[in-house]
Amino acid sequence: MDFDKMLFLQIVNEAMYPNNEIKKDYGKVNWDALFRVARNNCMEAFVYNVVQKLSVEYSIPNKLVEFWKIAAMTCQMHEFEKYSILRYFLKESEKRDNKLVVFKGCIIADLYPNYSYRFSSDTDIFVDESDKEKAISLFETFGFKKEEEYSKSMVSTYIYSDFNYVIELHFSLFEDYMGSKINKLNNLKLTKEDSLISIQACGMEVTTLGYEEHLIYQMFHIIKHFSLQGVGVRYLVDITYYVNRYIEKIDVESFWRKMDYLDYTTFCRMFFKICIDYFGMDQTIMTNRKVVEKEGLSEFLLDIINVGTIYEEKDAAWQILGIMTPYFTGEDKIPKTNFGIKIKVLFPSSKSLPSNYAYAKKYKLLLPIAWFHKIINFTVKRHSHKGDWYEAGEKLAVAQHRLNLMKSLGLMDGGK
Template sequence: MSQAFDDTIYLFACGARGYEPVLTHDIDVVKIFNLAVSQGIWQTTFMAIKNLYKQGRLAIDEKTFVQWNNEVAVNLIHVTQKNRAVSRAMQALEQNGIQCCLLKGEILATLYYHPISRVSNDTDLLIEKKLIKKAVHILKQCGFEVIPEEKPSYHVCCNHPQAGLIELHHRLYDEIFEDVWFDKMSLNREAYRQLKTSQGNYITTLGINDGLIFVTLHLIKHFLYEGVGIRQLMDVLLYMSYYKDEIDWGRYDNLLAYLKYDKFIRNAIGIGVKYLGFAEAELPQSQYDNVIMQKILLDMENGGLYGKNEVERKEFYKVYTEERFKRFKQGSYKNYMYERMKPQVFKALFPARGRLLINYPYARNNQLLLLVAWLHRLLNFFWGLFNKEKAIKEYIGYQSPVLSNEVIKKRMDIIRELDMV
């Protein structure tokens, strides 16, 4: 971990918790800016930087500071508008008999000293599967555009100019991750609860223990997929700290031990104590290793938010999933994947209307041409197979995982050291 990243996550923690930063050395604010942006934490980090600048304890070019200040102010206005638009969409759904459970977003933002500074790109709503079509219809009436899916999914994505992306979940996770990574152990047990947000709205969300398990497994999911950022870790630590006396720690610890993710979380707690300013008494007692914590933080720094900084990570989750398969499953992993992905062949043959129009735009203005477009699709499908230009496994999105580069190899070394297989 670089000194600049250490400084970045320290200032982020100060902004997240409303603490007065104490600097013991000169910091490079430009590097901090770039790292904070790559982690999706700039708005929260800027709160601490602004505090230092206003007190004359941090030298920043005035023009640069004014630019940053104005950009953050405009961004936070957009966040407020987005939250209101999301709230209106949820009200429209609930007024039509669809209960919405908000999984993250404002629920986690309430744990931050400046809730509005926790900026997320989307909103995750959990609803009953049988109500998905009705919910999509209502959101369309509210001005949302449905994003066509190329393959079967555990959520439907809807986009809006102000509300941004809303994902309507009928499951918490992708079926393969739910089955192979979490062994179907992430199911909710508690009744939903009502929570008042920083903007005064009451929102339905998961029970306290279900909520902690969700944000923890969400953190782990991204870490195992391609990479996770420091904000997702902060979300979990703030949740633990805030609800510490209400959490069923026995249930939580037993689940993580069963899934073999307990060592990762113990070291995540250690990062909170050693680098993010949490007192040991605020979090559950934990044993952690300085060397492992450094490796996790370096992985976060190199990968950025969701691992997007390193394209070499793209296939990592496939490598991990194949190794993980042996823990809970029997038989051939390849056969398991083919069986799970069979519905995607149907999707390839009979794509959604929206997807068909994207690939064959000549059918947009004539309903009769939809049939022509579908026949065109079938011809392309079978022609690709006949000429061996494309295999079935490419249509269903399956590729045999390969330890193809050093980034993946190093990440798997960390995973094995954390005993997460």
């Protein structure tokens, strides 16, 4: 693995435990390359203090340190503003007897040395569908505007434009996804009333998912992003902090039974192996589970550091979402050979088509028309996006890479 990328993992470790003495030699680091890795992983603010400390001993260009400082402060100011608004909003919602369940976001950020070090693009709030209209009324009362373009049936996106603050209001934890995997997740009833807890997070009292339920949800969320486009190092840090803080409140055996049920076991064992080896996760989470030594672990780690991309010059991972979704939800199976994967990507089945080809999903005889339609759409979009659009061969390579990773991590075929 690239030397600078391995050192980035070490710097993240230093940032996670700021009271520990820095022992690693950073004399040969390409600091510009390391900054790009930090930025791609949305971790400039998190690792800045370590970089600033190292700049005294090592020859980090002053211009880069100053630029890094500005990037970190910008991120921190966004987080401070966001949580200031959220605190006020939650207090007012409580006065109006609106039960809002906050998850991810501030629950995870509170585990960091300083909650402003963890960047997030929005705040996620769950509300039971029976309270939907009441919650919507509350949002509108406080000046949040619904963004129809980014909203779905089970997730409404609201923005507070004065501060560019986004809240996603969920009526289902699993958004609009459908399929056998989602059915299993719904069966776990992660939002049932008697499992919800109240905790202090980022200077406010919030209602959130139970300790075990939240860990299960986080693994779903990570696997979703990993399957559809890739995840970054921040997710390793999130889970390490969460397990280390709440391990005594998590029923470990129950957690693993549910991972078995969801076919997430192999992925979790390998993900936790990385967390243990690089970031000091409490190994109690692996009680009665062997810590894996499996071929493909370094490829998995490199994919995480690269945030899923194999073409670093292109920010285009979102282009394969339509291809990957049926495999993530359990609606389709990954072919056994690379040739089979290519055929599936080029000529998807009706259930593997995105929703904008609904006519072929409903009438399978129209499938060849949909394939031709896809080619036309691809050609038009490639022209309009130019440098930020995958060529046909690149798109195929990216999809094949993700599908092979999913297979190796047990996310298909019963988790084997």
